[in-house]
Amino acid sequence: MHTPPVIQGQAPDQVYTQMKARNVTASTAKLSAAHVAIAGAGGLGSNIAIALARIGVGTLTLVDFDVIELSNLNRQQYKLSQVGMPKVTALKQNLQEFNPFITIHAYQEKLTPATISKYLSSADIICEAFDAPQEKAMLLEAVGTQFPAKPLVMATGMAGIHSANTITTKQLRPNLYIAGDGTSTGAKGLMAPRVMIAAGHEANMITRLILGKTTI
Amino acid sequence: MLTINGEPAATATGTTILALLTARHTPIEHLVVEVNGQIIHHTDFATTTLQTDDQVEIITFVGGGR
Numbered sequence: 001m002h003t004p005p006v007i008q009g010q011a012p013d014q015v016y017t018q019m020k021a022r023n024v025t026a027s028t029a030k031l032s033a034a035h036v037a038i039a040g041a042g043g044l045g046s047n048i049a050i051a052l053a054r055i056g057v058g059t060l061t062l063v064d065f066d067v068i069e070l071s072n073l074n075r076q077q078y079k080l081s082q083v084g085m086p087k088v089t090a091l092k093q094n095l096q097e098f099n100p101f102i103t104i105h106a107y108q109e110k111l112t113p114a115t116i117s118k119y120l121s122s123a124d125i126i127c128e129a130f131d132a133p134q135e136k137a138m139l140l141e142a143v144g145t146q147f148p149a150k151p152l153v154m155a156t157g158m159a160g161i162h163s164a165n166t167i168t169t170k171q172l173r174p175n176l177y178i179a180g181d182g183t184s185t186g187a188k189g190l191m192a193p194r195v196m197i198a199a200g201h202e203a204n205m206i207t208r209l210i211l212g213k214t215t216i
Numbered sequence: 217m218l219t220i221n222g223e224p225a226a227t228a229t230g231t232t233i234l235a236l237l238t239a240r241h242t243p244i245e246h247l248v249v250e251v252n253g254q255i256i257h258h259t260d261f262a263t264t265t266l267q268t269d270d271q272v273e274i275i276t277f278v279g280g281g282r
Contacts, residue, residue, distance in 0.1 A: 043280075133246035133277035140248045140275065144255040159280040172275065173253060186280030195280075 004100040016101055020056060027211055028056055034210040035059035037123030039111055039139055041087040042066070043190060044155055045129030046077035046094075047199035052206065053095040059103045060095070062088045063119045065110040075192040111135075113142040121147065125206055128154035129199075131186065140176075150175065151214075153205050157181035158198035160188035167194070169201045169216045177205050177216065220272045229268050234261040237274070248275040 007015045020028045034057050038045045041064035049060055064087045068078045072087075082090040088106035095104055107119055120126050120143070128139050136156060143152050157180035158167060166181040179201035205216065217224045220236075227236055233256055237244050249256045250273040256264050266272065 131279055133279045134243075136277040137246055137248045137275075141255055141257060144248070144250075145257070156277045157280070159278075172273065173250075178275070180278075182276075183278060184280070185278040190280045 007100065012101075019099070019101075023055060024211075030211055031056045031207070032058040034125070035061070035123045036125045036127055036206055036210075037061040037063070037120045038127045038129055039063050039120065040129035040131065040135075041091050042072065042129065042131055043075040043192070043195035044158075044199045044202065045127070046087070046091055047196050048127055048129055048203045048206070049091055049095060050077055050098060051200065051203035053099045053102055053104075055207065056099060056102065057206075057210065059105070059123075061105040061107070061119065061123055062091055063107045063109055063111055064088050065108060075190055075195045111139065113138065113146075116142045117146055123150070125151045125153065125209055127202055127206060128152065129202070144176070148175065151177070151209050153177045153179070153202050153209070155179040155198045155202055157184045158195050159184040159186050159190050161191070161194065164194065164197050167197050167201060169205050171216045174214070177202075179205065218266060218268060218270050218272065221274055225272070227266055229266060231266050232262055233264045233266070236266065236272075237261065240274075242276050246277050248277075249273070250275070 003012050036052055036057050038049055041062050066087050068083050068085055068087055068090055070083055072078060078090050086108040088108050092104045092106040126143055128136055130136050152175060156178060162184055169177055169179045171177050180198050218227055219225060233249055252271050
């Protein structure tokens with residue numbers, strides 16, 4: 001565990017204990033030992049990363065090639081002051097403010113079938129948080145063939161203002177979970193509330209997997 | 217009986233994955249295809265033929281998220 005110096009005048013171990021006081025019983029040690037890799041740091045990835053950082057997932061790997069634009073701010077967890085920064089750099093900065101006790105690896109890179117092994121192979125669980133459907137398909141094809149035993153949590157369909165209740169998590173086979181409504185595309189507009197629901201589905205499934213629950 | 221996404225399908229034995237997908241209206245690069253639990257690479261779509269009792273899973277993705 002990464003241990004920062006004194007925080008707000010308190011010893012780090014006291015801060016850590018209090019920050020975890022409301023975590024589910026017996027979850028904190030398992031969460032702290034886990035490593036999750038998140039492919040994409042946009043609307044899905046930034047929200048998922050924040051959720052996992054807050055509960056204390058011990059190691060997060062963030063991979064995204066992009067920089068923050070003003071048009072991202074209606075749904076992605078960045079600030080006006082961070083526009084122009086690489087998303088992974090800004091996300092790491094934000095996560096460290098939420099939880100300084102975790103280890104964050106940030107890579108400003110584009111994932112391809114050739115680089116997936118380099119960036120994602122050391123994680124226990126892989127989270128897909130891309131935008132483009134061909135990138136989602138590419139990741140599933142590559143992870144499913146290169147790491148069939150590694151759980152992969154994905155999302156498809158979170159655009160528009162359809163009912164929150166149409167977003168679900170489905171398990172297609174062992175080690176493959178897909179959240180979303182399955183149909184609504186980004187052309188309808190993408191807004192924070194519904195993207196956050198899909199991100200919450202992914203983050204909760206990842207949390208369940210870390211804590212040994214493999215059912216949806 | 218050959219099934220697609222759990223539903224019995226009338227697809228003829230010997231049909232290639234590519235021919236099966238071309239009949240649908242989703243861009244092929246938005247799809248992942250599994251046959252009997254094995255992922256079929258996009259580069260193999262044209263040469264992989266379906267057999268009797270194959271269980272085909274077509275996973276379709278839509279955009280939005282990053």
